[in-house]
Amino acid sequence: MISKELEKAGLPVALISAMFPVAQQVRANRIVKGVSIPHPCGDPSLPKELDARLRREIIQTALRALESEVTGPTVFSPPVAMGG
Amino acid sequence: MITIVHIVNQFFAGLGGEEKAGLPVNVIEGAAGAARALEMKLGAEAGISCTIYVGDNYFHEHKDEAIAAILDAVRASGPQVLVAGPAFNSGRYGMTCVEACSAVAGEFAIPCVTAMHEENPGVDAYREIADPRLYCLPTTETTAGMNDAMTGLARIALRLARGEAIGSAAKEGYISRGIRGIEKTEQRGAARAVEMLLKKINHQSFTSELPLEVWDDAPPAPPLEHVKDRNIAVVTTSGVVPYGNPDKFKTYRNTYWRKYNVAELKELEPGKWEAVHGGYNVAYMNQNPHYGVPLDALRALEAEGAIGAGKLYPAYYVIPGNQGSPTVMRRMGQEIAADLKKDNVEGVLFVAT
Numbered sequence: 001m002i003s004k005e006l007e008k009a010g011l012p013v014a015l016i017s018a019m020f021p022v023a024q025q026v027r028a029n030r031i032v033k034g035v036s037i038p039h040p041c042g043d044p045s046l047p048k049e050l051d052a053r054l055r056r057e058i059i060q061t062a063l064r065a066l067e068s069e070v071t072g073p074t075v076f077s078p079p080v081a082m083g084g
Numbered sequence: 085m086i087t088i089v090h091i092v093n094q095f096f097a098g099l100g101g102e103e104k105a106g107l108p109v110n111v112i113e114g115a116a117g118a119a120r121a122l123e124m125k126l127g128a129e130a131g132i133s134c135t136i137y138v139g140d141n142y143f144h145e146h147k148d149e150a151i152a153a154i155l156d157a158v159r160a161s162g163p164q165v166l167v168a169g170p171a172f173n174s175g176r177y178g179m180t181c182v183e184a185c186s187a188v189a190g191e192f193a194i195p196c197v198t199a200m201h202e203e204n205p206g207v208d209a210y211r212e213i214a215d216p217r218l219y220c221l222p223t224t225e226t227t228a229g230m231n232d233a234m235t236g237l238a239r240i241a242l243r244l245a246r247g248e249a250i251g252s253a254a255k256e257g258y259i260s261r262g263i264r265g266i267e268k269t270e271q272r273g274a275a276r277a278v279e280m281l282l283k284k285i286n287h288q289s290f291t292s293e294l295p296l297e298v299w300d301d302a303p304p305a306p307p308l309e310h311v312k313d314r315n316i317a318v319v320t321t322s323g324v325v326p327y328g329n330p331d332k333f334k335t336y337r338n339t340y341w342r343k344y345n346v347a348e349l350k351e352l353e354p355g356k357w358e359a360v361h362g363g364y365n366v367a368y369m370n371q372n373p374h375y376g377v378p379l380d381a382l383r384a385l386e387a388e389g390a391i392g393a394g395k396l397y398p399a400y401y402v403i404p405g406n407q408g409s410p411t412v413m414r415r416m417g418q419e420i421a422a423d424l425k426k427d428n429v430e431g432v433l434f435v436a437t
Contacts, residue, residue: 001410002417003417004302006319006434007303008421011305011429011430011431012431012432013433014433015434019436023436039368039372041375041376041435042375044375052374055375055378059433063311063390063433064311066316068307069306069307070304070307071304072304
């Protein structure tokens, strides 16, 4: 809801969310797959270093999403395997 | 005999238009103005004991007095049901109808019914109030639909007065308030879910038992060229705030947002931040606030040049997003957008929990 208002104001938004099907359903436009609801940017089950790297990948994917032309809800997946 | 009180504005009381919008609350015995049309639809079973009218401006400029006067008039009349409107697409009138109904339903625990066009701002208020005693019927945009609106109001008012159960919005045709009802069904939940899933897989239509809020469609904002040269800000609904929650966010239904300065920080140290949110397990976020505000990653990317020096906004924005009402969320979104634009932010990383 909030991200939609930002987009309406002309600001591209990269929405990092583990609930990407919901994000699609509510028609967010640039959706970045987060790891899980309580920790979208990272994975506490990973060693600290890998967790930080995963977070960086997610943010890089989000920056890439901001650079991408989209016409509707589009999911961007960070180029790393994420746990369930 | 069933007693009904009808609330209308100065125009539908027959007193005049905009020039009379400052008229205070007044009571006319019996049915007056538009209330006469309602009375005709009610038939012999019910009568309108009084018509309350109030000027469109007066109600909003003197809300406390107006509501007090309306409550006094309703108290004196003791109706079984209150009817307000129809307000069609008149915004002030629609808001008056919903707010007056809500006050009366709260004070006297009687059912109230109003009617207006679905784009009337009163409908947002009605959904937000979501009082099970308050019903709003959809109407046309203009008074062209007066006859149908009055027929609908009379029908539901009579049923409410008789104490009849009113079914779901989908079945009865009133505007949905988003209240979940409980009903008995033949099939258990698992069977219904499988049936729905099979229909979905086969691309057949099905009706969800938990419909999602209908969201308005915003066209995608244009992409940013050379994102590393752009001003970027972080907004999050994770509820990460400085430890101690200085702005006293609640764990649900927050109505304001804040931004917290991180300009001097390389990372968010665990223990100095906490997550305030009633909708998810905040233990991980408290352990490592970067899961909601990824400052460490942003600083690393800044050091590498993927985010330009000084391009990361010095503060992050937060609203604990749990159970926010759409109207309030929309308002906060607009406020944050205005604040970001004022400071020339060009793109947003939005972390949602």
